[in-house]
Amino acid sequence: MPEKVKCEMRSWENVYQVSRKLAEKIKRSGYQPDIIIGLARGGWVPARNLCDFLGVKDLVSLKMEHWGVTATPDGEAKVKFPIKLNLSGKNVLVVDDCSDTGKSLVEAKKYVEKLRPKQARTATMQIFDTTPKEGIPDFYVEKIPWIWVIYPWNMTEDLINLVSKLLGKRGKMHIDHIRKGLEEEFEVSIDAKFLKEIMLESERRNKAMRIGDEEDHWISVVE
Amino acid sequence: MPEKVKCEMRSWENVYQVSRKLAEKIKRSGYQPDIIIGLARGGWVPARNLCDFLGVKDLVSLKMEHWGVTATPDGEAKVKFPIKLNLSGKNVLVVDDCSDTGKSLVEAKKYVEKLRPKQARTATMQIFDTTPKEGIPDFYVEKIPWIWVIYPWNMTEDLINLVSKLLGKRGKMHIDHIRKGLEEEFEVSIDAKFLKEIMLESERRNKAMRIGDEEDHWISVVE
Numbered sequence: 001m002p003e004k005v006k007c008e009m010r011s012w013e014n015v016y017q018v019s020r021k022l023a024e025k026i027k028r029s030g031y032q033p034d035i036i037i038g039l040a041r042g043g044w045v046p047a048r049n050l051c052d053f054l055g056v057k058d059l060v061s062l063k064m065e066h067w068g069v070t071a072t073p074d075g076e077a078k079v080k081f082p083i084k085l086n087l088s089g090k091n092v093l094v095v096d097d098c099s100d101t102g103k104s105l106v107e108a109k110k111y112v113e114k115l116r117p118k119q120a121r122t123a124t125m126q127i128f129d130t131t132p133k134e135g136i137p138d139f140y141v142e143k144i145p146w147i148w149v150i151y152p153w154n155m156t157e158d159l160i161n162l163v164s165k166l167l168g169k170r171g172k173m174h175i176d177h178i179r180k181g182l183e184e185e186f187e188v189s190i191d192a193k194f195l196k197e198i199m200l201e202s203e204r205r206n207k208a209m210r211i212g213d214e215e216d217h218w219i220s221v222v223e
Numbered sequence: 224m225p226e227k228v229k230c231e232m233r234s235w236e237n238v239y240q241v242s243r244k245l246a247e248k249i250k251r252s253g254y255q256p257d258i259i260i261g262l263a264r265g266g267w268v269p270a271r272n273l274c275d276f277l278g279v280k281d282l283v284s285l286k287m288e289h290w291g292v293t294a295t296p297d298g299e300a301k302v303k304f305p306i307k308l309n310l311s312g313k314n315v316l317v318v319d320d321c322s323d324t325g326k327s328l329v330e331a332k333k334y335v336e337k338l339r340p341k342q343a344r345t346a347t348m349q350i351f352d353t354t355p356k357e358g359i360p361d362f363y364v365e366k367i368p369w370i371w372v373i374y375p376w377n378m379t380e381d382l383i384n385l386v387s388k389l390l391g392k393r394g395k396m397h398i399d400h401i402r403k404g405l406e407e408e409f410e411v412s413i414d415a416k417f418l419k420e421i422m423l424e425s426e427r428r429n430k431a432m433r434i435g436d437e438e439d440h441w442i443s444v445v446e
Contacts, residue, residue, distance in 0.1 A: 012235030016375065027427070041282045044261070044271045045376075051264055052379045055428045059264045060304050061284035081283050084305045152239065153268075156275045204250070205278045 007162070007186045009150045018125045019046045021141045023053030026093070029139070031121055033093035037062050037112065039104055040080075042097040045153055046125055050095055060085065062094075062111070064104045079111060087117035097151055098126035102135010150188070159195075160202045162186050167208055167220035175199060175216040230385070230409045232373045241348045242269045244364045246276030249316070252362070254344055256316035260285050260335065262327055263303075265320040268376055269348055273318055283308065285317075285334070287327045302334060310340035320374055321349035325358010373411070382418075383425045385409050390431055390443035398422060398439040 010018075026033075035058040038047025044061070051059050063080040094108045105122050112120045122137035128146040150158045159182075166181040167173055173181070179195050182188040190198070199218055202208040208218050233241075249256075258281040261270025267284070274282050288301040317331045328345050335343045345360035351369045373381045382405075389404040390396055396404070402418050405411040413421070422441055425431040431441050 012239060012375075016235060038267070038284075040284075041271060041274055041280075044267050044282070048264060048267045048376045052377055053424075055380065055383075055424075057264075058303075059267070059284070060286075061261075061263075061282070063283075080281075082307045152235075153271045154275055157278065160278075201276075201278075 005148045005186060007148045007150050007158070007188050009155070009188065010152060012152050015045060015125070015151065016049060018141050019049035020053060022046065022123055022125055022139060023050055025139050025141065026050070026054060026121075026123065031093075031119070031138075032091060033121070034058065034090040035060065035087065035092055037092060037094045037108065039064065039094065039096040039108055042151070042154070043095045043124075045151070046097055046123075047095040050093065050123070054093075056093075062108055064107045064111070085115055087112065087115040090117045092117045092120040094120065094122045096122075096124045096137075098128070098149055099124045099131050099135045099137055099140070100128060100146075102131055105137055106134055148186075156198065156201060159188070159190070159198045160205065160207055162188060163198065163202055163218075164207050164220055167218060172211065172217050172219050175218065178218065228371045228409060230371045230373050230381070230411050232378070232411065233375060235375045238268060238348070238374065239272060241364050242272035243276060245269065245346055245348055245362060246273055248362050248364065249273070249277060249344075249346065254316075254342075254361075255314060256344070257281065257313040258283065258310065258315055260315060260317045260331065262287065262317065262319040262331055265374070265377070266318045266347075268374070269320055269346075270318040273316065273346070277316075279316075285331055287330045287334070308338055310335065310338040313340045315340045315343040317343065317345045319345075319347045319360075321351070321372055322347045322354050322358050322360055322363070323351060323369075325354055328360055329357055371409075379421065379424060382411070382413070382421045383428065383430055385411060386421065386425055386441075387430050387443055390441060395434065395440050395442050398441065401441065 033056055036047050036051055036056050038044045038061050040061045040063040060083060065078040065080055092112055094112060096105055099105050109120055109122055123139040124137045126142045126144055127136055127140045128144060130146045162182060163178055166178055203210060206221050209221050211217050211219055256279055259270050259274055259279050261267045261284050263284045263286040286303040288303055315335055317335060319328055322328050332343055332345055346362040347360045349365045349367055350359055350363045351367060353369045385405060386401055389401055426433060429444050432444050434440050434442055
């Protein structure tokens, strides 16, 4: 997550409808995958939805290592948990939530193509104005100005990261100011009760710490 | 899916809240997983949610073969897409949507334990009154009378299966009667527009076929 960032929260219903539209595009193209590969962790929910919409039973996960192709001695894309896959004669669909730099998607497709499937295609729900040409998937639904999309399955982690940024910058903060800071700096509105839960979980993960008993002041914990 | 079956649809919001409660139970127990294993395909969404709630980065997928332990020559649990996993020193959490017979969960845990993790635990959102003792996960939220839970990520597939059952029993049916049949036999209410989409998708998958042009009559396609 970059330093300065405009965020947009997506609901479960939104994600479901966007995955449905993605499935419609894929169907209209005539492409019928035999197997769907969901990139961990962001691609899991759209990948699972596409299985349902497209009638695909085989669903596997792939986690690309982010240092990528150039950093490995043999120039191969690296995956974190290698999986034994026989893709011969199969139509493959590689799915992620969005394509930002496109790196994961490009590497995943390279990796898959070495396994000699019949065909391989890529799909995401969103791409950005800034997504480089090679990172644009074969199928996508929305092309939007760059923002940080907060998907519902990553809300806790994203909010903890945003709060850490605020605390890191300003030092000690009262929870009300954290809430205001989230709105002002990241355009993220959450209610007080939920923010309290996030702060407690952030404390459990040793990323923030509550100081004092009576007042709800928090500081960041340097990792 | 059994022949006669009472169904219950769950919303995305419901699944999210139940996964959150599941995470709370796990946190209260003091168990902190280092890696989450989501069983394909049903366990993917709760597994992804638990990663977020519990702060777990490593997420992998496992697909158990259903003929299971006894059917393999060497008595080992079989997985469909074998994955290279180093679990030594790690706390593992195996996640599925629900535990019905408990077979997948039990086999997955056996498979994981052969890889000698530090600890392995299991978690599902629901179990049933009928779930055998050995199939009860370490963590679950709801214990309910046996029903077929229609999760939102499997709605298309489940509805196509239910419609196939109706058509198989009664032969030619008008779409309005299919809708009534879903209500009467499975306690599933869906609106006419959505049912039409399901029928068209069912036709695309060669499971049902529309007959005649003017009236919306459908028959099942014998596979």
